[in-house]
Amino acid sequence: MSAxxxxxxxxxxFGPLKAVDGVSFDIPHGSVCGFVGANGAGKTTTMRILATxxxxxxxxxxxxxxxxxxxxxxxxxxxxxxxxxxxxxxxMTVLEYLDFYARALGYKGEERRRRIEEVMNFADLGPxxxxxxxxxxxxxxxxxxxxxxxxxxxxxxxxxEPAAGLDPRARVELxxxxxxxxxxxxxxFISSHILSELGEMCDSLLFVNAGRIVHHGDAESLxxxxxxxxxxxxxxxVDAKPESVSDWAILNPDIEIVESRKRxxxxxxxxxxxxxxxxxxxxxxxxxxxxxEFHREERNLEDAFIDILSQIEQDGxxxxxxxxxxxxxxxxxxxxxxxxxxxxxxxxxxxxxISPNPAVQHPDGGT
Amino acid sequence: xxERKHSAATPPTLPPLPLQRINDFSDKLSPMLVKELRQGLRxxxxxxxxxxxxxxxxxxxxxxxxxxxxxxxxxxxxxxxVSKIIFCIYALGVLVVQPLRGISAIASEPKQNTTDxxxxxxxxxxxxxxxxWSSLVSQTALxxxxxxxxxxxxxxxxxxxxxxxxxxxxxxxxxxxALTAFTVGISALGSSLIRGLVVVGGSAYLMIYIPFSFTxxxxxxxxxxxxxxxxxxxxxxxxxxxxxxVSYFFLELGATAIAPTSENHSTRKRLIGLAVLVVSFxxxxxxxxxxxxxxxLVVAALISLDLFTENAEFPAIVCRPFLRAGxxxxxxxxxxxxxxASGSLFFLLLIGVLxxxxxxxxxxxQSFIDLAVGFGIMVFPAAMIQLxxxxxxxxxxxxxxxxxxxxxxxxxxxxxxxxVGEKLLLWIxxxxxxxxxxxxEELSSSTSQxxxxxxxxxxxxxxxxxxxxxxxxxxxxxxALEEESxxxxxx
Numbered sequence: 104m105s106a107x108x109x110x111x112x113x114x115x116x117f118g119p120l121k122a123v124d125g126v127s128f129d130i131p132h133g134s135v136c137g138f139v140g141a142n143g144a145g146k147t148t149t150m151r152i153l154a155t156x157x158x159x160x161x162x163x164x165x166x167x168x169x170x171x172x173x174x175x176x177x178x179x180x181x182x183x184x185x186x187x188x189x190x191x192x193x194x195m196t197v198l199e200y201l202d203f204y205a206r207a208l209g210y211k212g213e214e215r216r217r218r219i220e221e222v223m224n225f226a227d228l229g230p231x232x233x234x235x236x237x238x239x240x241x242x243x244x245x246x247x248x249x250x251x252x253x254x255x256x257x258x259x260x261x262x263x264e265p266a267a268g269l270d271p272r273a274r275v276e277l278x279x280x281x282x283x284x285x286x287x288x289x290x291x292f293i294s295s296h297i298l299s300e301l302g303e304m305c306d307s308l309l310f311v312n313a314g315r316i317v318h319h320g321d322a323e324s325l326x327x328x329x330x331x332x333x334x335x336x337x338x339x340x341v342d343a344k345p346e347s348v349s350d351w352a353i354l355n356p357d358i359e360i361v362e363s364r365k366r367x368x369x370x371x372x373x374x375x376x377x378x379x380x381x382x383x384x385x386x387x388x389x390x391x392x393x394x395x396e397f398h399r400e401e402r403n404l405e406d407a408f409i410d411i412l413s414q415i416e417q418d419g420x421x422x423x424x425x426x427x428x429x430x431x432x433x434x435x436x437x438x439x440x441x442x443x444x445x446x447x448x449x450x451x452x453x454x455x456x457i458s459p460n461p462a463v464q465h466p467d468g469g470t
Numbered sequence: 471x472x473e474r475k476h477s478a479a480t481p482p483t484l485p486p487l488p489l490q491r492i493n494d495f496s497d498k499l500s501p502m503l504v505k506e507l508r509q510g511l512r513x514x515x516x517x518x519x520x521x522x523x524x525x526x527x528x529x530x531x532x533x534x535x536x537x538x539x540x541x542x543x544x545x546x547x548x549x550x551x552v553s554k555i556i557f558c559i560y561a562l563g564v565l566v567v568q569p570l571r572g573i574s575a576i577a578s579e580p581k582q583n584t585t586d587x588x589x590x591x592x593x594x595x596x597x598x599x600x601x602x603w604s605s606l607v608s609q610t611a612l613x614x615x616x617x618x619x620x621x622x623x624x625x626x627x628x629x630x631x632x633x634x635x636x637x638x639x640x641x642x643x644x645x646x647x648a649l650t651a652f653t654v655g656i657s658a659l660g661s662s663l664i665r666g667l668v669v670v671g672g673s674a675y676l677m678i679y680i681p682f683s684f685t686x687x688x689x690x691x692x693x694x695x696x697x698x699x700x701x702x703x704x705x706x707x708x709x710x711x712x713x714x715x716v717s718y719f720f721l722e723l724g725a726t727a728i729a730p731t732s733e734n735h736s737t738r739k740r741l742i743g744l745a746v747l748v749v750s751f752x753x754x755x756x757x758x759x760x761x762x763x764x765x766x767l768v769v770a771a772l773i774s775l776d777l778f779t780e781n782a783e784f785p786a787i788v789c790r791p792f793l794r795a796g797x798x799x800x801x802x803x804x805x806x807x808x809x810x811a812s813g814s815l816f817f818l819l820l821i822g823v824l825x826x827x828x829x830x831x832x833x834x835x836q837s838f839i840d841l842a843v844g845f846g847i848m849v850f851p852a853a854m855i856q857l858x859x860x861x862x863x864x865x866x867x868x869x870x871x872x873x874x875x876x877x878x879x880x881x882x883x884x885x886x887x888x889x890v891g892e893k894l895l896l897w898i899x900x901x902x903x904x905x906x907x908x909x910x911e912e913l914s915s916s917t918s919q920x921x922x923x924x925x926x927x928x929x930x931x932x933x934x935x936x937x938x939x940x941x942x943x944x945x946x947x948x949x950a951l952e953e954e955s956x957x958x959x960x961x
Contacts, residue, residue: 151586154586154590155590155730156586156589156590156730158730158731158732158785172732172785172787173787175730175732179590179591182590184586184587184590186583186586186587188583189583189584189586189587191584192505192509192584193509193513194508194509194510194512194513195505195508195509198487198488198489198491198492199491199492199505199508202492202504203501203504203505204587204591206497206501206504207501207502207588207591207592207593208591208592209592211497212497215492215497216489216492216493219487219489219492220487220489223487229487232487232488233488251587
C-alpha cells in the first residue's frame with residue numbers, strides 16, 4: 104500500500120537559508136506521525152509544502168500518490184491544513200465562518216447544511232454558533248479551526264502546533280478530538296513542542312534539526328532507550344543535600360546529571376547493563392553518598408530529543424533515515440539524503456511564492 | 471466522520487443549531503461575495519456612510535424646498551444647486567469613501583493568516599479578488615439606489631436633464647468600480663507605502679477636486695453625457711471601456727500577487743492588455759490621433775507596471791501548457807511566461823506593435839517622439855531597479871515610487887524652467903525620460919524634430935538595454951525549466 108505522505112530528497116531554500124535540507128520520509132495511511140524540532144528547524148516549511156502552500160526547491164512531495172506541485176488541486180481535496188496561527192474574520196459568526204468555507208469548498212444546499220452540522224457537532228461548536236468568530240478564546244478558536252479543516256472530510260490532516268497556547272483543559276479536548284479522528288483512520292501529521300503529548304498520540308515520530316530528519320521511529324523505542332543514541336536514566340534520592348549527588352558525579356565522568364531534583368538528581372549512564380548500575384550504587388554508598396532511593400526511570404521524549412541532538416553535535420549530522428517506499432520514477436534517489444548532490448543551480452533569492460508578503464509565511468517566525 | 475460521543479450516561483439536550491440562517495444568500499452567489507456582504511453590511515463605515523448620506527440629502531431637500539417655493543422664479547436655479555449638492559455628496563461617497571474601503575481588503579487577510587486557508591479551498595485567486603471587489607461595488611450600488619429617490623425629488627424643482635444626470639450617476643458608479651478595483655488590487659501587493667500614498671495622495675486629491683472642480687463644472691459633464699455630438703459619445707464610451715479594463719487589470723494584478731506561482735496569470739493579462747491597446751488605438755483614431763496615442767501609452771504604462779514588477783520565479787509546471795501547444799507557442803512562451811524577465815521581452819513587443827501602428831496610421835514625427843519618451847518613462851524605473859535593487863522582493867513598490875518621484879521632479883523642474891526661463895536644469899536632468907517632455911517642447915522651436923527623436927531614442931534605448939541585459943540570463947533558464955517540466959511527466 105502506498106504511503107499517505109511521501110517526501111523524497113526535498114530541499115527548500117529561502118535565499119541562502121536552507122529551510123529544508125534533503126528530507127525524505129513516508130507516513131503510512133491511517134497512522135499518526137509527530138513532527139518534532141526546535142523553532143526554525145524546518146517543520147512549518149515542510150508542512151506548508153505538503154499543504155501545497157509552498158513548493159520545494161528540489162525533490163518531491165506526494166500526498167496519497169499525488170505530487171503537491173503538479174496536482175495541487177487534487178492534493179488540496181485530500182488534505183486538511185491547520186496552521187499554527189490564524190486569525191478569524193471580523194463581523195462574522197462561527198456559523199457564518201463555517202458556511203463560508205463550506206461554500207468555498209463547493210458544497211451546496213442540503214449537503215452544505217449537513218456538512219456544517221456534522222463538524223459543529225463533532226467539534227462541539229453548537230453553543231458558539233452565533234458568537235463572533237474573532238471573539239473566541241484560543242481553545243474555542245482551535246476547535247473552530249478543526250471544524251473548518253474537517254468540512255470536506257479530508258483523508259490526511261496536517262496540523263502545525265495545534266496545541267500551542269492552549270490551556271490544559273483545551274489541550275485535553277483537542278487531544279481527545281485528534282484521537283477520535285485517528286480512530287476513524289485518518290492520517291495525521293502533527294507538529295508540537297509538547298513531546299509527551301505526541302508520545303501518547305503518535306504511532307511514529309520524526310525529529311528534524313536544521314532542515315534534516317535526524318530520527319524517524321516509534322515513541323516506545325525512544326522511551327525504552329533502545330535507540331542507538333539513548334542511555335539509561337536513574338532517579339537518585341539522598342538523605343542529605345541534593346548537591347551531594349552532583350558533587351559526586353563530577354568525579355565520575357561516565358555519569359551525566361540530567362536534572363537536579365529537590366531530594367537528589369536524575370542521572371544518565373551510557374549503557375543499560377544492570378551490573379553497571381549495581382556497581383554505580385555500591386560506589387556511591389562507598390563514597391559516602393547517603394542514597395535512600397535508587398531506581399531506573401523511563402526515558403521521556405524530551406530526553407530522547409536532546410540525546411539525539413547531542414549525538415549530532417558530537418558525531419556530525421547523520422544521514423536521513425532511508426524512506427520506506429520506492430523512489431519516484433525519473434528521480435535518482437538511490438543515494439541517501441546526506442550524500443545527495445548539491446543543487447545544480449544557486450538557490451533562488453525570492454521569498455516563498457504563495458503569499459507575496461514575506462510576513463505572511465510564518466507568523467511565528469518559524470520556518 | 472463520526473460525531474463525538476459523550477461519555478456521560480445521559481447526554482445533555484442541546485438546542486437545535488440555527489442552520490436555517492446560512493441560507494440567507496443563494497448558493498449561486500460567489501462564496502467570497504456572500505462572506506464580504508455579511509461582513510461589509512455589518513461594518514461601521516458602510517452603515518455610517520449610508521446614514522450620513524441619507525441625513526445630508528434629506529437636509530438639503532428640506533432647505534431647498536421652501537426656498538424654491540417662496541421664490542417661484544428661481545425654482546430651476548435652486549434645483550441646479552440641489553443637483554450640485556447631491557452629486558458632490560454622492561461623488562465623495564462613491565469615489566472616495568467606498569474605494570478607500572478596498573485598500574485593506576486583501577491586506578488584512580495575510581495579517582489574519584487567512585489567505586492560505588482560502589487558497590486551499592476551490593476559490594481561485596481571481597475569484598477571491600472578484601468577490602472582494604464585487605462586494606464593495608454592490609454596497610456602492612446600494613448607495614446609488616438610496617440616492618435615486620432624491621434625484622427624482624429634485625426633478626420637481628425643474629431645470630433638470632433627467633437622462634444626462636442619471637447617466638452621470640451611472641458613470642460615477644462605473645468609475646467608482648474602477649477605483650475600487652484599483653484599491654483592492656493594490657491591497658494585495660503588501661506594500662504599506664503604496665497603500666499609504668493612495669490613501670493620503672489619492673483621497674486628498676479627490677476630496678479637493680470633487681467639491682472645488684467637479685461640482686462647479688457639473689453642467690459640462692451633464693452636457694457631455696447628453697450624447698448630442700458624435701465625438702462626445704465616442705469619448706464617453708471610451709471612458710466606459712477604459713474603466714472596465716482598469717478594473718480588470720488591477721483585479722488581475724491582485725490575483726497574481728496572491729495566487730500560487732503554479733498559477734499563470736501573466737499570459738492572459740498580457741494578451742488582454744495588448745488587445746486593448748491595439749483596439750483602443752485604432753478606434754480612437756477616428757476621434758483624434760493624438761488622443762489615440764495618449765490612451766495607447768496609458769494602457770502600455772499599465773501593462774508595463776505589471777511587466778517590470780512581476781516575481782521572476784515560477785515552477786516548471788507553468789511551462790506545460792506551452793510545451794503541449796507546439797514549437798510556435800513554445801517560442802512565444804518567452805514573452806508570456808510569468809516574471810519581469812519575459813515581461814521585458816513582451817515590452818519589446820509592445821514597442822514594436824505601437825511603432826507599427828504609428829507607421830500604418832501615417833503619424834507625425836512628434837508622435838514618434840512621444841512614443842520614444844513614453845516608453846522611456848516606463849522602462850526607466852525598471853532600469854534603476856536592475857542597477858540598484860535587482861534582488862529586491864518588492865519591485866512593484868520601488869517601480870511605482872520611482873515613477874512618482876520622477877513625476878514630482880519633472881513638475882518642479884518645469885515650474886522652475888517656466889519661472890526662470892533657464893534650460894540648463896532640464897538638460898542636467900534629461901537622463902530622466904519624463905523630463906524629455908518639457909525639454910522637447912522647449913527645443914522644438916530651435917532644434918529639428920529628428921534630433922529630438924534621436925535624443926529620446928538614445929536615452930530610452932539605453933535604459934531598455936540595461937533591463938534586457940538583466941533579463942537575458944533569466945530567460946536562458948527557461949529551457950532548463952521546460953526540460954524539468956518534461957522530465958516530471960507528459961507535457
